[in-house]
Amino acid sequence: MDPVSGPVLRKGPATSQHDDRRFFGPASPPSLTDMESAMPAKPSSPLHAAASLAVMAVLIIVPRPVAAQESAAAAAYPAQVVPAFPDSAFDAKTAVNWTAMNRAYGPFSADQVKRLNRDRFLVVPQKAGMKLPWVSLYGPRFDEMLGVFDSMGGPNDPADRAPQHARFVGPDVVLHAFHKYFSERLKELERGRLAALVEAMLKGTYENALAMRAQAPETARAAWDLALAQMSVPLTLIETRGPKPDYMGEEPEGGDTLEAALRVSAGREGDLPEGLRPAVRAALAKVYSLGAGGGPDPAAGLRLVPAYNSDTVDWSQFTPRSHYAETSVTRAYFRASIWLGQLGWRRDDPAALGPLVAWAAALSGPGSEGFAEAATALSPSRTDTDVPQTPAEAWRAVMGITSFFAGFHEDPSLMEAAELVASSWAARNAGSIGSADSPDAAGDAPAQPAPAASVGPEAPGDAAFLAELAAPMASLAARAEGFEALRGRQYQGRGVIAVLPQRFTVPWLLASELTGEASRARGEMTDLPARFSGLYLAWTLGSEYAATLVAREIELGLAGERAAPDAARKALAAMYQKAGTLSGQLYQVPAQDWARSVGAAWFNALRPLTRRYGEGFPLYMRSGSYAAKQLETLIGSWTELKHDTVLYEKPNFAEGGEGGEDERRPKRLPKGFVEPNLEFWDAMIAASRAMEEGFALNGIFPDELGEYGRLGSFTGNLVRLRSIATRELAGVSVSDDDYEFVRTFELEGMAGESGGGFRDPEIHLSGLVVDVQTVASGNSGVVHEGLGPPSLMLVLVGNENENRVCVGMAYDHYEFFMSPVMRLTDSNWKAAVYRRMPFAAEFLKSRPIREFQSRPAKPSWYGPLAR
Numbered sequence: 001m002d003p004v005s006g007p008v009l010r011k012g013p014a015t016s017q018h019d020d021r022r023f024f025g026p027a028s029p030p031s032l033t034d035m036e037s038a039m040p041a042k043p044s045s046p047l048h049a050a051a052s053l054a055v056m057a058v059l060i061i062v063p064r065p066v067a068a069q070e071s072a073a074a075a076a077y078p079a080q081v082v083p084a085f086p087d088s089a090f091d092a093k094t095a096v097n098w099t100a101m102n103r104a105y106g107p108f109s110a111d112q113v114k115r116l117n118r119d120r121f122l123v124v125p126q127k128a129g130m131k132l133p134w135v136s137l138y139g140p141r142f143d144e145m146l147g148v149f150d151s152m153g154g155p156n157d158p159a160d161r162a163p164q165h166a167r168f169v170g171p172d173v174v175l176h177a178f179h180k181y182f183s184e185r186l187k188e189l190e191r192g193r194l195a196a197l198v199e200a201m202l203k204g205t206y207e208n209a210l211a212m213r214a215q216a217p218e219t220a221r222a223a224w225d226l227a228l229a230q231m232s233v234p235l236t237l238i239e240t241r242g243p244k245p246d247y248m249g250e251e252p253e254g255g256d257t258l259e260a261a262l263r264v265s266a267g268r269e270g271d272l273p274e275g276l277r278p279a280v281r282a283a284l285a286k287v288y289s290l291g292a293g294g295g296p297d298p299a300a301g302l303r304l305v306p307a308y309n310s311d312t313v314d315w316s317q318f319t320p321r322s323h324y325a326e327t328s329v330t331r332a333y334f335r336a337s338i339w340l341g342q343l344g345w346r347r348d349d350p351a352a353l354g355p356l357v358a359w360a361a362a363l364s365g366p367g368s369e370g371f372a373e374a375a376t377a378l379s380p381s382r383t384d385t386d387v388p389q390t391p392a393e394a395w396r397a398v399m400g401i402t403s404f405f406a407g408f409h410e411d412p413s414l415m416e417a418a419e420l421v422a423s424s425w426a427a428r429n430a431g432s433i434g435s436a437d438s439p440d441a442a443g444d445a446p447a448q449p450a451p452a453a454s455v456g457p458e459a460p461g462d463a464a465f466l467a468e469l470a471a472p473m474a475s476l477a478a479r480a481e482g483f484e485a486l487r488g489r490q491y492q493g494r495g496v497i498a499v500l501p502q503r504f505t506v507p508w509l510l511a512s513e514l515t516g517e518a519s520r521a522r523g524e525m526t527d528l529p530a531r532f533s534g535l536y537l538a539w540t541l542g543s544e545y546a547a548t549l550v551a552r553e554i555e556l557g558l559a560g561e562r563a564a565p566d567a568a569r570k571a572l573a574a575m576y577q578k579a580g581t582l583s584g585q586l587y588q589v590p591a592q593d594w595a596r597s598v599g600a601a602w603f604n605a606l607r608p609l610t611r612r613y614g615e616g617f618p619l620y621m622r623s624g625s626y627a628a629k630q631l632e633t634l635i636g637s638w639t640e641l642k643h644d645t646v647l648y649e650k651p652n653f654a655e656g657g658e659g660g661e662d663e664r665r666p667k668r669l670p671k672g673f674v675e676p677n678l679e680f681w682d683a684m685i686a687a688s689r690a691m692e693e694g695f696a697l698n699g700i701f702p703d704e705l706g707e708y709g710r711l712g713s714f715t716g717n718l719v720r721l722r723s724i725a726t727r728e729l730a731g732v733s734v735s736d737d738d739y740e741f742v743r744t745f746e747l748e749g750m751a752g753e754s755g756g757g758f759r760d761p762e763i764h765l766s767g768l769v770v771d772v773q774t775v776a777s778g779n780s781g782v783v784h785e786g787l788g789p790p791s792l793m794l795v796l797v798g799n800e801n802e803n804r805v806c807v808g809m810a811y812d813h814y815e816f817f818m819s820p821v822m823r824l825t826d827s828n829w830k831a832a833v834y835r836r837m838p839f840a841a842e843f844l845k846s847r848p849i850r851e852f853q854s855r856p857a858k859p860s861w862y863g864p865l866a867r
Helices: 032-038 046-061 066-076 098-105 110-119 144-152 171-215 218-239 258-266 274-289 328-342 350-363 369-375 391-406 414-428 463-474 506-514 517-521 534-541 550-557 564-587 598-604 626-644 678-698 710-729 736-744 826-833 838-844 860-865
Strands: 121-124 343-346 496-498 768-775 781-787 791-797 804-810 813-818
Touching: 098 791, 098 804, 110 121, 110 791, 121 626, 144 171, 144 804, 171 218, 171 328, 171 350, 171 369, 171 391, 171 598, 171 626, 171 678, 171 710, 171 804, 218 258, 218 274, 218 328, 218 350, 258 274, 328 343, 328 496, 343 350, 350 391, 350 414, 350 463, 369 391, 391 414, 391 598, 391 678, 414 463, 414 496, 506 517, 506 534, 506 564, 506 598, 506 626, 534 550, 534 564, 534 626, 550 564, 598 626, 598 678, 626 768, 626 781, 626 804, 626 813, 626 860, 678 710, 710 736, 768 826
Parallel strands: none
Antiparallel strands: 121 791, 343 496, 768 781, 781 813, 791 804
16 A cells, blocks of 8 residues: 555556556456455446456466567656656645645535545546636637636746646646647538538539440440439538528528438439439438438438448438537538448449449549539639549548548548459450559558549440459458558458548457457357447556456446346456457557557557556556546547547447736746656657648648647647656756746647637537447447546645645546437537536527436546546
8 A cells, every 4th residue: 555645556566667567458467456446336246246356367368468568668768767756745735835726726625635635636527616717718719628728827927927827737638639639620621621622523423424324325324323323412412501601600500401402402313314313312311310201221222331330321320420510511521421431332242333333434534524613612722733633633632631630441442443443444355554553651542543434434334344343343452551460350341332431440440349340240259248338448458447347337238138147247258358369469550550640649649548657656646546537538538539530430330917027026936747657748749740741741731830830839849748757757857947838838729720710609618529339239329428528637746845736637528328329419418518617508508408418427437536
C-alpha cells in the first residue's frame, strides 16, 4: 500500500521507467491485491467472481513478445530520462493556493477533499451553479472545454496573475483540441470541396452512362438501364439540399426532405424504363424515412447488397449524425456517401456484373458538360490544375483526401473493378492498353485506370465476356498496404464492391474480432459475445484495470439471454484467447503504419494511456484510481475519433485591464503542471506532424501550416510541452518562461472555422454522441458512446519546493445501449445532458429530446473516480 495514494497498480522493484512488461495488451498478470484494488465494486455474480480470478491464470499464458515491448518502451522513454519527480505527500488544504482554488471552483465538500488527498487528483463534474471562468456561448468562443481551459490561466498580463491560474495540462484537453481541429477541417472539406467532387463524379458518370447506353446494342440495354437507376439514387441524394444559410447562419427549412428528393429525381425519371422508376422512388423513401413503411427492399430490386455483415440494408445508417447533421449540404453529402460506401455489387453474383461493368466504363469515361459545371464549383482558392478533368480524377481526389483523414480501403472499390474490366476487355479483343501504375506507398490512392475507349458500350451485355470476368472479379482485392499483421488473416470482407468503400481502421478491426462479427462473417463458430464495449479496446491496448472488468461487462451484455452464465463463461474464455492474439499482432505493427492516416495516428496516441507508473512519477499517476481516469480519457478520445469518422469507418454490425504590463508589477507566478507521460507527448507530436504532411501532400489548408499557422503552432506547442514534461520527470527545475507558457498558451483556436462567421451556439458545447455498433438479433438495439459536459480535474503537485493544486479539464464519458434500434444525434444528446446548465438551457429548450430524456448512468468501471 502506498502511504498516500492507497493501492498502487504495480509490482516488483521500482524501475527507472514505467513497467516495460505492460507495453501492450492483456499481457502481464496483475496480483490478487492489484485485482482487488482495481475493482470498482463487489462482484455482481458468482460468475464474475470466478471470472475475475481466472483473469490471472489466462493472462499468464498469453504469449508476449518481450523484446518488442522493451524496444517500444525504450523509444518512449530515452535512457537519459530517468523518472525522478520529487513529489511530496502534503494535505490539500496546506497547498499555497488552496484558498484561491476553493474559492474559484468550489467550495469542495469534505468527501471531495478526502478523495483528493487519497488519490492526489479529483475529477469534478459540471453541475448547475458551478463557477467557471466562462465567456458567454454567444460571444467569441468556439468550444466549451477549450474555452474554459484557456480561461483557467487568467489574463495574459503578468500583473493580473492569481494563485488559481495554475493550470494542469493533461491528455484530455490536448486530445480534445486535436479532435476539434480534425473535425472542423474535415467538415470544411466535406461541405465544400468533397461535396463538389462527389457530385461531379456522380454527374459525370451518369452522363457518360447515358451516352454509352445510346450506342449500346439491345442485348446490353438492360444492364445500362439498371446501372443508370443505381446511379440516380446517390446523385439525387447529393443534389437534394437547401439554399445557403443567410447572413445570420439560419438555414431554410425543407431543403433535404423526401418531397424535395422526389422532385429532384423526377427530372431524371425519363431516362429510366418505367419498371425501374418505382425502385428508385422506394429507395429514396427508405433513405429519408430510415426504413419505415415496410414493403420489399428497394436495394435488392436495384441488385445492390450491403457491404457490411447483414443480409438486409440497415436503413437507420442513413440518419445524419455527428457534424453531418448541421447543414443540408453535409446531410446530403452524408446520405450520398453512405449509399456509395455501404451498398454495392457482390463479386460472385453474375447478375450484378452487367451493371457493375457499366459503372466501371462510365466512371473511367471523359468529363461531360454536367461534370465540368459541378467540378468548377470547387472552392475559388483552388487552381485550375486542381480541378479534376474526369470522373475518375474526382473519385481519386475524394479517396485520397478521405483516406488521409480516416484510413485506406481494404475492400476492392469500383476503381479496381474499372481497371480489371478495361484490361480484361482489351485482352479479349486483342487490344493493348497501358498497364496500370502501382499504387502509392499509402495504398489508398488507386492507379490511373485504363481509358474508357477500351471498353465498348456492348460490354455490359456480352454474356461470354461477363462469364470470363466472373472468376477474376470474384477474387479481386484492393491494393491496400499497411497493418499487415492485423489485416492478414482477420477479415476478408463480404465480397462486395462499393464505389467509395468504407475504411479499415484498427478500432474497427479490434471491435469486429472481439465481438465475433468477423468470425461469423467467415462462417466460423464462435463463443465471442455479440455486443461491443469500448472497454474491450482499452483492454486489448493494455489496460490491466480494464482486464479486471471484462467479465462483468460480458455478463451485462448477455443479460436476458438464455443460459447466460454458461454463455458468459464461454465468451470470456474465447475473448481472452482472441485478445491475446490481437495484442501480439499489435506488437508487429511498424511505426510507419500508424502514420498512414490521421485517424490511425490519433488512435496510436491513446495507447500510452494504458500504462501504470512506478517510483519517480508524480503520486497522482501512481494512485490506484488513476487507471480508471486513464481509461476514461482513452475511451473518451476514441469516442471523439469515432464521432468524426462515423461516415468512413466500416459499421460494426452484429446480428485585457488598464495599462501595459510594463506599468504594473507582475504578480507571483502560479506554477502549473504538464503530465509527464512522454510516450503520450511523442505520439501526439507524431499525429500532429502526420496531419501537417498530409495537408501538404493533398494541397489543402496551406495557411494552417508553418510557425504561424494553427496546426503548425499546435505542433510547436506540443514540442514545448514535451520538453517541459521531460524536465519535470527528470526532477530538473522548470524555467519561469516555461511556467508562464503553461499558464497562457491557448487551444481554443483549434476549434475555429477557417472563415469564422456566425455559429449555432449548440456547436460550442463539447458534448457529443455516436453509435458504434448495431445489434440486430436477440435484444436488438444500438451501442452508443457519449461525452457529457467536460469535468474539472484537480491534481496535487509537490515539486519545486511549492505544494500546490493545479486545475485542468477532463472527459465525462458514457456508454449505453438503446433498444430498439435508434441512433441518437448530437442535438438529442445535448438537449438531455445540458438541460440543467444555465448557460445552455435557454437555447437548448427548443431542441427535441424525443425518447431520450436524460443522461444515462456512468459505466460501473468509473466507480473509483466516485463523482
